[in-house]
Amino acid sequence: MKKYILILCLAALLNACKEEGPYIDFTPTRIKVIGDTDYVSSTLAVPQSHHVLLEDITGVKCPNCPASHDVAKNISDANPGRIVILALHGYTNPIFTDPGAAALGFTDFRDSTANYIITQLLDNPSALPQGGINRKLFSGETKRFIDYSKWSTYIGQELALITPVNLEITNTYNATTRELTSVVKMELTQTLTGDLYLSVGITENNIIAKQKDPTTTIVNYVHNHIFRKMLTTEAGLKINKAPITLDAKQVVIRVFKYTLPSLPVVWNASNCNTVAILHDGNINVVQCAEKKIL
């Protein structure tokens, strides 16, 4: 009998948990929205300042996360308008991210798209807080997530770069219908090779909710940059589809419409932002932008 148990054990060793596959782009061919357009400008635009995307991987039960939030705010304050922050609450590291039973009073900010970005694009850290800087793998690092003590250094490096694409967002909001219209304009200031992808999402600031810190639970903690919704797929909308090229002077305008939900919680439009992210085929962010809805 023992020998057959041995065979079963050997076979069982070969099977394991459910795996996560690689990223496959299932973005439907986008139906043109009124306002979508593309053309080649007659003049070469002057590059705007380079912005940096900071994706703060965080959790409501993560005691050290308020410290990373402070680091992010300080960097943002020192570089006004140039730092785009996403506070990503995922499902991994449940000890830090799972709000637990409703009776505990923690708000559940977790989101499947945020979880995808954490696990698939930012190398899935095993402890929090961590953060991605332009989703890049920096020299000297082995992962795309970076300890918050190093954020300032790497963000400084990125801010010094010249953007190859200007990125602008224009928002229109209908308070009656709660419909948001975000117009995203991309204008290439230099010729790029490879592919270019656009992600557009919504974040919300000033949400008062519980947050753990190293010593206690802060009941009225102000949560900012909470990632709410991606209007494109997680990995973005491919921009360079024929006849659009990535040559300098190429202009592409895309329009996104979304009705801000009232359930299960009301998103406060006054506190919401539209975020646009452009990344290349290696998921490195080349430019990003943020615009308040109101």
Place this chain on the structure above:
Amino acid sequence: MLAYSQTEPTQSNNTGTFSGSFYGNTNAFIRDTKIGATTPLYTQALSAVEGWFNANYNSKMVNVSLRYDFYHNSNLLQPNMPYSNSGIGYWQINKVVEKFDFSVGYIYDQFGSGSIFRAYWEPLIGIDNAIMGARVIFKPDQNLTIKAISGKQKYRFGSFEPIVKGVNAEQSLSLKHNINTTLGAGLLNRTLDITTMKGIADNINSYDLSDRFVPKYNEFAYQAYATTYIKDFTIGLEYAKKSIDIIQNESSSKMVNREGEFIQGNLSWSHVGKRGIGVNLQYRKLNNFEFRVSPLENGLTALVNYLPSITRQNTYRLMARYNAVTQFNNEQTTQCDITYTHNEKNLFQLNGSLVTGKNNVTLFREVYLDWLHQYSDKLKLLLGLQSIQFNQAILQGEPGAEDVFTLTPFSELNYDINSKKSLRIEAQFLSSKQDSGSFVNVMIDFNIAPHWSFSAGDMINIIPKSGSDKIHFYTLFAAYTEGPSRVALAYVKQLAGFNCNGGICRFEPAFNGVKLTLSSTF
């Protein structure tokens, strides 16, 4: 079996035995534009050297094997282009500790028939898919064998990055009424590495949206098989299944994600009496059963399993011209083989096979009949007829090509002139209106034991298709054997076609040149 296979060790002492073999071959490539012998081998390399030296040390303490391979402008690994490299092509350390057998290094092995796993070396068609890793065999008693293997598949002097792990168990049972059976089961897992998966994902992301799918890193294949002997009957059954996996579609233009299935059965009956008869029926179905360590590879590269054609393996030159190359993803084969011994002087063989593919399209059909008559102890004559239908469009990958129909009468005469000298003459006439037309092949072998062998032959497209010239494909061969060593010199001219070994076939370009081969065992 190849000439360089290992023989009994020639040196031994109290501590162990040392044995091995050497094989070396030199090709001189002679350009021939008429047959298409114009690859860079003929325009740049001009000559090539290839071979291997195999050494084994076996003792009660440990068994150690090592093989040094050398390829210098060789066409063995890639028939169209010269390939050069040399180094340790194989090594293994093996130790038996009571009921356990441990091996590390390069492992050659298989589970059952090899339907889900076989690692083997077939150098003359460029196959060396050893597993670089470890194997443990456990034999708790003489009727049960359990083996587990883990590693990476060898590729030339490196390896593919995906990991292969597997376990196999075989149990022999003796039942009542002289019934014996062997039961077996196996499970194999292949895990893709991130780099290979990135290549796959990049490909998939370039497809139309409707063709995209999320590929899996892990692939599982399992098999269950049984062979039962009941008096004069042998019954074999095997079933294997692959979990959803990335394979090439029918036209090899895209990867698709499909489950695979393998079913095989055979029934044999043999009766030995005043008149002997043997009947063997075989059936096999393959459905999406291509299994590679890397789905980005094709041909005979990176195959994890072993699915040889189960149709008759012909040896005569013209009769082996068209082969039922295994279609891993959609194939059904039925074969019947009957051998009838009328008396000591007359033996008959009948074989028929049918291979169908998708939508029951006929891929290959063969009918074979021969009669061997022994006139005396010195003189034997074989007469026979073979008929083939060959789907060239699918089996040879030539879209639009019409099916090839052949009818080939053949004969072979063996005559022992005296105790040392013997003569063998074979002749075939392949009649066909398709492909390259009709051919005649005649070959004469003359042997003077124990040292000399000579051979001369000519194959000619006696009725070429319109617009083609008649071409002679001469073969001249001489070999000298001294004990375990042999030197052979040959001039060979051959058409492009399949080179098959053990039912595994590779399409190779035309060859024209001189071969000098030295082989030895010790």
